[in-house]
Amino acid sequence: MAGQDFDFCVSRRLFLAGSASAALMAGISPRLALASDRPALPIPAEMRADPAGTIKLSAQASTMNFLPGVATPTYGINGPYLGPALRVRRGDTVNMDVRNTLAEPVTMHWHGLEIPGDDDGGPAEAIAPGATWKPSLTIDQPAATCWFHPHYYPSTAELVLKGLAGLFIIEDDDTDRLPLPSTWGVDDIPIIIQDRRFNPDGSFFHRFNLAAVTVGYVGDTVLVNGAINPVASTAKGWLRLRLLNGSNARSYQLAFSDDRPFYVIASDGGLLAQPVRMNSLPLHAGERYEILVDARDGSAFDLVTSPVMQMAMNLPPFDQTLPVMTFSPDGAETEGTMPDALATLPPLSSSQDLQTQDLKFGMNLDAEGMGLFMKAGLPKMRAGGSTDPEIAKAVEQVIxxxxxxxxxxxxxANNINGVSFALNKVNFDLPIDTDLRMVFSEGTDKMLHPVHVHGCQYRVVTVNGDPAPEYMQGWKDTAAISQGGTVEVQVRFKHPATAEKPYMAHCHILEHEDSGMMAAFTVS
Structure with missing residues (x-):
């Protein structure tokens, strides 16, 4: 907060020390054993529809002890922070019952689902305090790790920051036939990564100032499933990690501390054609990847993140490789393994005559506004190198x-195609059940924008003019542009979206979304 003396290193010390008092969320199953004085990785409880085909969710206010002896005010879904992992199957029709017990309106967006605009949960579908929203979701897409979170305009960033988010897992027969690790919390591990910053009283820091609408939220503490520096006691064998970047703005460059390789098997919307071997994986806000890692040797290892080229995001402790959590594969060996082939993906359209929708992401900041950041020395902050303490303090002060x-x-403050978002205004219309080309580009600000499009799963064709890397060649709903680059995707919308309940295309830096970097569109 303005005028208060922030300890620049306090969260780093707390991260490294861990917190024995980090509470497990309601609805979280404490299956993984506690190691030393560090918390066990909380595992979201699995939740399926009841016999009537209904899933009941409740957005509620509570508190959590992330820091020793300090209660942090939070929001949660069916619990104090985050929510359950919803499980549905392809072919299901699920009746959602979303009750808002908060003192402010929310929406609930089913991120990654291919459903009509009426059920999508965008800004037009506000749930008033005390009200209940009951959409019916027909699931007709491949198995995937999706998620759900509010999309209320203009307070999505604040609502997600306080804890409103959860996993939405789709299953299907094709994936069931593969010998993948599948025991929840044992060798099939959900990992929701978020960064947070705490005020001296323990509350989450968040302000909508110039820093927020420019670079987004800059935390200094990593949470995994709501815990600081947790330990996952897992099976000894192949582990399937379902990675979700649930941060408001931060990107991560993930790897393992012993440099062991891993294999990407799925992206946002489902399985790849075959596993892709990697040693390091970029993960942008809103993205999901599933990876397999070989833990048959039983030795412990850390998941770590390295500095990234994203403005203001390499302040301490993110100015160096930072441990996110520890895996301790000390359980029984399991039978899950890595298949040679995964899924059959349809070919991309070869037509050069596809209708194209351009989306150019820009900022409306004047020279004086950008000058604040130039004076703070952000252009001198380079990923992977040491950060000048004076520059870091100046940037911290602006934040x-x-x-x-x-x-x-x-x-x-921000725009798409030169126009800031406005409720009840449709920016463009697209045809239904038609192959389309969308081109995401970035203006002259050289900023990073993870682009999310509602109501679809798309295929990335090119990144900065080059063919998409292998790990991005599956189904996606979020892809990042930066440094003046472009991303070209092919997409086909299967469902309609009306002017009353349109789809959204936006930057998934939530502070950008809440400051005009969003466009509404119809499909008919």
């Missing part, structure tokens, strides 16, 4: 004490 924006200034 913590930069002037708050009026809501009018916030809502017009």
């Amino acid at each position: 913590l004490e930069g002037p708050d924006l009026t809501q009018e200034a916030q809502l017009s």
Whole structure:
């Protein structure tokens, strides 16, 4: 908060020390054993539809002890922070019952699901305090690790920051036939990575100032499934990790501390054609990847993140390789393994005459606004190198004490195709059941924007003019552009979206989304 003395290293010390008092979430199954004084990795409880085909969710206020002896005000879904892992099958029709017990409106967006605009949970589907929303979701897409979170405009960032998010897992017969690790919390491990920053009183820091609408949320503490520096006691064998970047803005460059290789088997919308061997994986806000890692030797190892080329995101402790969590494969050996082939993906359209929708992401900041960051020395902060302490302090001061924006200034700070988002305004229309080309590009600001499109799963064709890397060649709903680059995708919308309940295309840096970097579109 402005005028308060923040300990620049406090969260780093807390991260490295861990917290024995980090509470397990309600609805979280404590299956993994506690190691030393560090918390066990909380595992979200699996939740399926009841015999009537209904899943009941409740957004509620609570508190959590992330830091020793300090209660942090939180929001959660069926518990104090985050929510259950919903499980559905392809072919199901699931009746959702979403109750809002908070004192402010919310929505609930089913991120990654191919469903009509009426059920998508975008900004037009507000759930008032005390009200219940009951969409019916017909699941007709491949097995995938999706997620759900609010999409209320213009407070999505604040709602997600406080804890409203959860996994939405789709199953199908084709994936069931593969010998993949499948025991929840044992060799099939959900990993929701978020960064947070705490005020001195333990509450989450968040301000809509110039820093927020420019670079997004800059945390200094990593949470995994709501715990700081947890330990996962797992099976000894192949592990399937379901990675979700649930952060408001931060990207991660993930690897393992012993440099062991891993294999990407699925992206946002489902399985790849075959496993892709990697040693390091970029994970942007809103993205999901499933990876397999060989833990048959039984030795413990850390999941780590390295500095990234994203403005302001390599402040300490992210100025060096940082441990995120530890895996201790000390359980019984399991039978899950890595198949040679995974899924059959349809070929991309070879037509050069596809209708094209361009989306150019830009900022409306004037020279004076950008000057604050130039003076703070952000251009000198380079990923992977040491950060000048004076520059870091200057940047930290802008983040913590930069002037708050009026809501009018916030809502017009960013844009797509030169137009800031406005409720009840449709920006473009697309045809249904037609192969389309979409091109995401970035203006002259050289910023990073993970682009999410509702109501679809797309295929990435090129990144900065080159063919998409192998690990991105499956089904995607979020892909990042940066440094003036472009991403070209092919997409086909299977369902309609009306002007009353349109789909959204937006940057998944939530502070960008809440400050105008979003476009509404119809499909008919």
